[in-house]
Amino acid sequence: MTGTLYGLGIGPGDPDLITLKALKLLQATKVLAYPALEDGDSLARAIIAPHLNEPKTEIAVRIPMTVERAPAQAAYDDAAVELSEHLKKGEDVVVLCEGDPFFYGSFMYLFGRIAETYPVEVIPGVSSLTACATALQSPLSARNDILTVLPAPLPSEILRDRLRDTDSAAIMKVGRHFARVRDVILDLGLGENARYIERATMEAERILPLTEVPEDAAPYFSMILIHKRGQAWK
Amino acid sequence: MTGTLYGLGIGPGDPDLITLKALKLLQATKVLAYPALEDGDSLARAIIAPHLNEPKTEIAVRIPMTVERAPAQAAYDDAAVELSEHLKKGEDVVVLCEGDPFFYGSFMYLFGRIAETYPVEVIPGVSSLTACATALQSPLSARNDILTVLPAPLPSEILRDRLRDTDSAAIMKVGRHFARVRDVILDLGLGENARYIERATMEAERILPLTEVPEDAAPYFSMILIHKRGQAWK
Incomplete structure (x- = not known):
């Protein structure tokens, strides 16, 4: 049994604009991934911080903000490998997505790398x-x-x-x-x-x-x- | 003190796709309004039914689905008067809106009739x-x-x-x-x-x-x- 990757729309910024569905998945899942600045914080993690009920395995997906696309692509490749290690072991993984995952969201880069191998479920969110x-x-x-x-x-x-x-x-x-x-x-x-x-x-x-x-x-x-x-x- | 009219985005249909913010307002407010078919049920009310925790004063806003716009406009006029009676007495009123209230939503007709007289707050929702x-x-x-x-x-x-x-x-x-x-x-x-x-x-x-x-x-x-x-x- 492999795990499921959840692309979780967490809404535009107000922590109360998360959906019940996303909140339940967030609190029930032990492995938490989120986009983060290369040397800094994660806005997505800050948005859901009030809802964290227990320590989780956290994976910050740090993507270089360069004009060329190759460094970002390599970073997404690495992140997909890291998340897949958990999925392979049967552990579900939640990826936080500001707004909605499929509305101009960077989640699509992980989706494109993982969805052919592991089950992926996307939870829509309130978009910006x-x-x-x-x-x-x-x-x-x-x-x-x-x-x-x-x-x-x-x-x-x-x-x-x-x-x-x-x-x-x-x-x-x-x-x-x-x-x-x-x-x-x-x-x-x-x-x-x-x-x-x-x-x-x-x-x-x-x-x-x-x-x-x-x-x-x-x-x-x-x-x-x-x-x-x-x-x-x- | 007058009441506030809340335009509540309740999401696309899955009851768990309501936001925490909308859920809290729904459960805290005693007067509940929603669009309904002229001689039938309300999809919006059916979506939030699992979240109703106590009886409320319910107002079904029944809008004729005619090609001419005058009958619908008259129905919105009447609904605005009925909701305003509660607002005038200081009672908050929640209006359920499928999806998001401002994304092709009929809430704008009530908003346009009430927002100049009473405070209106709109809660965005997951859109269709x-x-x-x-x-x-x-x-x-x-x-x-x-x-x-x-x-x-x-x-x-x-x-x-x-x-x-x-x-x-x-x-x-x-x-x-x-x-x-x-x-x-x-x-x-x-x-x-x-x-x-x-x-x-x-x-x-x-x-x-x-x-x-x-x-x-x-x-x-x-x-x-x-x-x-x-x-x-x-």
Whole structure:
């Protein structure tokens, strides 16, 4: 009997936004893995810390944040081997995933390396997408709205074209792309329809109109939401 | 002191996919409202039934499913008045919302009628979008993928154009539009990249290739997910 790998969506940041299903699996499983900075902490582990009921075998999956992809791929290869050692022995392993594992999540790299050999179960979580809309007190999409999710690293021309063809948009992973993305939005005349949000549902949550966001200060976990109908901003 | 209206995302159907935050609010609040069919049951109430710990004042919000919008608008007007009576007396009210309240949810109609007068707090939930990707065991979007969410009632030409311009797509509320939407997808040569799913995470969950879905049998809560990279379908 081999173990099962659980990809656990733990939600956007508020520890109470974990699902009952994820909480039960977290507390019942003895081997806990999570993404971590190369020389630092793990946001995912910090989110679920209030729910840890007993010591576990912990595996920090440290992925180099380099432009080339080879070092990260090698790190995922190593992590897959380490997790597989536990699965082979019949031990279940939980992997913490911020937000939802299959919505722009890095879990897919472990999934791709392990799912053909061992059983993998994925538990969906509250994504940053809906958490940001909630924080803004503004419906993300309704009725027959088209909603487009755009990663900020895309070229400006693509961002512009896709923003033209949608009712509602979420621009993800804004970070160091903020100034360029803001200019695309302002050029389209959508500045008043957009809001910037960072660290939604966490204590440090911050919401700003686009023109008030300091340049070069947006963290990776920041998002811009846009709706062409305008918004009842609070 | 007035009460607070809580728009509670209860997740896609599995009762354990409710968040801890929603569960605590549900159990602590004495007035419970939920959408219901005009002469029938409430799916939302059925989802949370295992978590009800004591009798509550229950308000079924029954909305006529007519093509004209006036009867539904009148029903939301009436519901807003009824909920406001409790809020006025200082009683909190929980409104159950399948999936996430601000992701194509009908909660926005109550939000729009009540939020200017009484405090409203929205609790995000696991959306049908990520629940379906999980059920399909297939990442919805990754890296710099563009993800487009398209309501099935949109005209075929718009669906076709938006499907051409995206990496990944979710077509919502398929229901009686199934045959037309399927033909758009097959015409684009994306049949092998698409899967149909109904009632994700519920006991009656069903997943089918497009060509195997019976015509005229898709329920309202059905979705088609497409990714141009193809998928490791199970």
